[in-house]
Amino acid sequence: MSKVYLYRKNKEKIEYESILDDIASKIKQKFNHNDKIALKLHFGEEESDTHLNPELVKSLYNRINNHVKKAVLMDCNVLYKSDRSFGESHKKTAKKNGFNFAPIIIADGEDGKDETEIDINLKHFEKARIGKKLENYNGVISIAHYTGHDATGVGGNLKNIGMGLGSKPGKLEMHNAFELEVDKETCTGCKKCNDICPENAIQVNNKAEINQQTCIGCGSCVGWCPKGAVKIPWSNSTSKDLQEKIVEYAYAALKNKKTYHINVLLNITELCDCVNKPQKPIIQDIGILASNDIVSIDQASIDLTGKKFIPENINPEHQTNYAEKIGLGEKKYELIEINH
Known part of the structure; x- marks a missing residue:
């Protein structure tokens, strides 16, 4: 049974420093001084205001950067029309949103087609098309802002890694578009x-x-x-198929990598951070989760937040069910609440 650590928001202002001290200590047990780490996150669109808090990410980055050989912030370009569609403008948006404290790597290059094909031989794909620059890193720390999503129900670490590290052609494959x-x-x-x-x-x-x-x-x-x-004909793929394809891409991106996972259950919105406008949180803040297991942490997030904000025709657990089936992790977990 995997362990999922919950740092609950029990005060008006969450105590980031004590939380990140504890999370960083767990991360340092997983990685060593020779590791090259990609800290995978979503930088948010220009007009969004509920994406990941850059100060939280900065504090975590500063705690791990001196422990490993190299650490960078990483994402791939998006498929839809956005400043995040191309490498340089993607970086500018990231810096404008406060992520200007560390090297930023857009793994699929300027136009989104710099990719590597990874053999997976699963239900939907024999190969997955992943941002090529991920090859330069042997470890991935995924820090995801947990949100709702109109096609998959929720977006946590599985989506952050699977959809997030797919190249533009890979994203088209996942959407069947x-x-x-x-x-x-x-x-x-x-x-x-x-x-x-x-x-x-x-x-x-x-x-x-x-x-x-x-x-x-x-x-x-x-x-x-x-x-x-x-x-883009988004409706060409069913919710179940899309969830499975995202999970297969997560499997590919994390193949032979050291990993650690964080879900931020704060400012939880109905739609993901790809929405280029302000959004209002739809449920109360819960806190921050951390785990070695990408399946357990997403399942715990679903359990803690409930399904009231998820479309009735979408089952978000289909992605954790499928992820467990292909060996990415396990749904059963021990929730350990850490006082801070």
Whole structure:
């Protein structure tokens, strides 16, 4: 049975320092001075205000940075249109949101296509397409802001790692979103998509047209379109399939890596931090969870927060069930509450 440590918010202001001292001591037992660590997190969109507190991440980073050979902050580019669609603007957004205290690595490069294929041979994928720069690190510390999600029910460490470390083509694979669509009312015929397409799959005669036979689903046109006219058919994948695919990508990203996991159950919102606007928390703050086991920590988070804010047709435990099935960890856990 895996251990999950709960640092409950029992005061008006959570005592980050004592909590992080204890979490850092557990992390230092897992990693040594020769390890290169990627601290995987979501930097939040420019207008979001409930994403991870950068001071929390900074305090944790400072506690572990001198213990290991190298530590960096890491994410991959997003699939949808955003400043986080490209490497340099992604870094600028991260720094603007307060994550300017450590090296930032966007693992899939400037355009999201710098990737490595990892053999997994599971139900949905034989190989997973993971941000290539993750290869340079033998350890991953995942610190996730736990939120609701309209497609998977919740987003914790499994989503932070699985979806978060997939390259842009990998994210397209997970969403089964290869038949990209052009909104003709929004398209202005500027030809930016035509210029960026690596396969010349887009023709523009007043309006853009995507040749589905030629399109490789790289997603470049989604981010480059200045009007956001290239649409992703999100509904092509069922919730269960999407959850399983995210879990398979988490399996790939963590394969042969040392790992540790943190879920921050503060400012829990109905939608994830990819929403580029302020959101209001939907339940009371609970605290911070830490564990060696990615499945146990996500299951404990589901148990502690309940399912009132999750769409009725989505079972968030499908991802923990499937993760246990493929050997990522175990659902059964011992919850240990730490006083601070």
